[in-house]
Amino acid sequence: MIGFRTLLYKELLRFWKVGFQTVAAPVLSALLYLLIFSHVLDEHVLVNGVRYAAFLIPGLVMMSLVQNAFANSSSSLIQSKITGSVVFVLLPPISYVEFFLAYVVAAVLRGLMVGLGVLVVTSWFAPLTYVAPLWILAFAILGGGILGAFGMIAGIWADKFDQLAGFQNFLIMPLTMLSGVFYSIHSLPQFWQQVSHLNPVFYMIDGFRYGFFGVSDVPPETSLIVVGASFLVVSVATLMLLRSGYKLRS
Amino acid sequence: MSVAVSIEQVEKRFGRLKALDGVSLQIDEGEFFGLLGPNGAGKTTLISCLAGLVRPDAGRLSVLGRDVVADYRAARTLLGIVPQELVFDPFFSVRETLRIQSGYFGIRNNDDWIDEILANLDLTSRADTNMRRLSGGMKRRVLVAQALVHKPPVIVLDEPTAGVDVELRQGLWQFVQRLNREGHTVILTTHYLEEAEALCGRIAMLKQGRVVALDTTSNLLARFAGHTLSVCLADNALLPEPLRGRATLSEGRWVFRLAGFAEIEPLLRTLREAGCGIDDLRLTQADLEDVFVGVMQGENDRESGKVADVSR
Numbered sequence: 325m326i327g328f329r330t331l332l333y334k335e336l337l338r339f340w341k342v343g344f345q346t347v348a349a350p351v352l353s354a355l356l357y358l359l360i361f362s363h364v365l366d367e368h369v370l371v372n373g374v375r376y377a378a379f380l381i382p383g384l385v386m387m388s389l390v391q392n393a394f395a396n397s398s399s400s401l402i403q404s405k406i407t408g409s410v411v412f413v414l415l416p417p418i419s420y421v422e423f424f425l426a427y428v429v430a431a432v433l434r435g436l437m438v439g440l441g442v443l444v445v446t447s448w449f450a451p452l453t454y455v456a457p458l459w460i461l462a463f464a465i466l467g468g469g470i471l472g473a474f475g476m477i478a479g480i481w482a483d484k485f486d487q488l489a490g491f492q493n494f495l496i497m498p499l500t501m502l503s504g505v506f507y508s509i510h511s512l513p514q515f516w517q518q519v520s521h522l523n524p525v526f527y528m529i530d531g532f533r534y535g536f537f538g539v540s541d542v543p544p545e546t547s548l549i550v551v552g553a554s555f556l557v558v559s560v561a562t563l564m565l566l567r568s569g570y571k572l573r574s
Numbered sequence: 575m576s577v578a579v580s581i582e583q584v585e586k587r588f589g590r591l592k593a594l595d596g597v598s599l600q601i602d603e604g605e606f607f608g609l610l611g612p613n614g615a616g617k618t619t620l621i622s623c624l625a626g627l628v629r630p631d632a633g634r635l636s637v638l639g640r641d642v643v644a645d646y647r648a649a650r651t652l653l654g655i656v657p658q659e660l661v662f663d664p665f666f667s668v669r670e671t672l673r674i675q676s677g678y679f680g681i682r683n684n685d686d687w688i689d690e691i692l693a694n695l696d697l698t699s700r701a702d703t704n705m706r707r708l709s710g711g712m713k714r715r716v717l718v719a720q721a722l723v724h725k726p727p728v729i730v731l732d733e734p735t736a737g738v739d740v741e742l743r744q745g746l747w748q749f750v751q752r753l754n755r756e757g758h759t760v761i762l763t764t765h766y767l768e769e770a771e772a773l774c775g776r777i778a779m780l781k782q783g784r785v786v787a788l789d790t791t792s793n794l795l796a797r798f799a800g801h802t803l804s805v806c807l808a809d810n811a812l813l814p815e816p817l818r819g820r821a822t823l824s825e826g827r828w829v830f831r832l833a834g835f836a837e838i839e840p841l842l843r844t845l846r847e848a849g850c851g852i853d854d855l856r857l858t859q860a861d862l863e864d865v866f867v868g869v870m871q872g873e874n875d876r877e878s879g880k881v882a883d884v885s886r
């Protein structure tokens with residue numbers, strides 16, 4: 325238990341010590357997205373009866389949250405692999421379950437911290453409601469958990485920073501950007517709506533947004549099931565990878 | 575006395591390379607044990623198997639009776655490993671590094687022991703320095719400190735003095751010897767054979783993943799390299815007839831290579847009977863360097879012999 329708590333503390337300290345990069349920078353980018361898109365669109369567009377700027381905010385919060393959760397666990401692992409300092413966590417009597425939990429919880433906390441930051445700075449620009457706060461929290465935690473665990477897989481698999489950057493640029497970015505952050509998928513042609521339904525990030529954002537406005541593209545229960553199931557699948561995959569010792573214990 | 579480390583028939587392949595080819599060793603509690611061998615012999619791989627960083631393909635390893643796979647938590651708690659690579663976490667200071675490492679081993683409030691380790695390794699003044707700012711030798715000592723935070727009964731040092739200057743090496747060895755006297759088992763790999771000779775009670779030599787010599791340091795020195803007897807004869811006399819050809823003349827001294835101490839008496843008798851006076855006489859022991867070269871050379875011969883057998 326102390327082993328797990330120490331690993332979690334170390335992971336939190338790691339990003340907090342460079343908080344300018346790991347928390348402040350993503351909050352600033354999200355704010356820029358909001359300023360640009362809402363300036364262009366806010367006066368003309370209502371989405372599901374919500375003004376565009378307000379509609380955009382939960383999407384931006386969730387996008388920042390999941391991207392940073394992924395970045396946290398993946399970059400921590402690859403850094404410690406490349407510098408070799410990963411032995412410090414492989415030599416002690418820490419079980420793979422504790423290992424998994426420490427990295428995922430740290431990723432979720434970093435995600436929540438960034439998400440809260442985005443929410444605080446953007447909510448100045450549009451009135452928000454919080455219809456169902458528990459749904460907000462549930463999707464935030466599960467979304468961060470999925471991407472945090474996925475980041476572990478990527479960080480364990482990748483041998484070089486470019487491979488990780490490839491993961492981030494060609495998978496995580498498209499999945500989050502094309503998930504309905506910037507639009508309601510009902511505004512898409514039929515084919516792209518169906519494609520969007522295959523993207524788990526879409527459900528994270530749709531369910532998360534439901535918590536604010538009480539309206540969503542699909543019922544929030546459906547989203548919760550999809551997101552919960554995704555979390556289970558990714559977690560089990562990560563745990564199996566850790567148990568096998570893949571790329572960590574040769 | 576119980577067994578600190580038991581290694582039974584351990585094999586490990588990396589692709590087509592057989593890094594460990596059936597290694598068996600038993601190291602008793604309280605020993606100061608040396609693991610020697612040329613680069614690539616498999617020393618680090620063996621240590622990594624013990625530490626759970628590498629999974630052996632066959633064989634078993636245990637630390638104080640705890641299997642390193644089945645009972646890995648207990649085994650790892652009993653082990654303190656100083657890795658060969660000079661690794662560090664650039665985010666933290668020396669003290670933070672040691673506190674965190676203590677936590678990984680389930681220990682909180684470890685500052686008293688941390689202070690003691692820091693003092694013994696001459697790092698007290700660097701306690702709050704970031705790891706990035708330390709010299710190579712200091713980083714190496716922090717690695718040693720990290721391995722000791724949980725007072726492990728078995729300490730394994732993989733080339734701990736590589737890149738550490740002479741003065742600090744002395745300090746490090748004093749500390750490690752003290753820990754050994756206090757009951758910790760110490761396993762050491764090093765490239766400095768004089769260090770192994772001075773420190774280790776028993777030595778295993780590894781070559782291409784196999785143990786090619788295993789004995790107490792003194793037996794190895796006696797058995798493999800033997801002793802030399804050098805005499806300085808009065809009046810620069812020549813050796814009597816029966817002894818010519820058995821000695822070489824070096825700086826006015828006749829040097830005999832001895833296979834055993836039993837050769838000394840007849841040799842002296844022959845000199846006495848021939849009426850040679852002795853001005854000076856010295857018995858010297860060959861050092862571990864000679865043993866090492868001898869063992870590795872012997873292995874080469876044996877191997878080429880094997881090849882010849884096969885081709886016949």
Ligand SMILES: Nc1ncnc2c1ncn2[C@@H]1O[C@H](COP(=O)(O)OP(=O)(O)O)[C@@H](O)[C@H]1O
Binds near residue numbers: 574611613615
């Ligand atoms: N992870 C690995 N993958 C492939 N080969 C390895 C790996 N680790 C060690 N080896 C090889 O195994 C052999 C033994 O290496 P090592 O145990 O580091 O030797 P030593 O520590 O005695 O110098 C070497 O030939 C080395 O190249």
Ligand SMILES: [Mg+2]
Binds near residue numbers: 617618658732
């Ligand atoms: Mg080595």
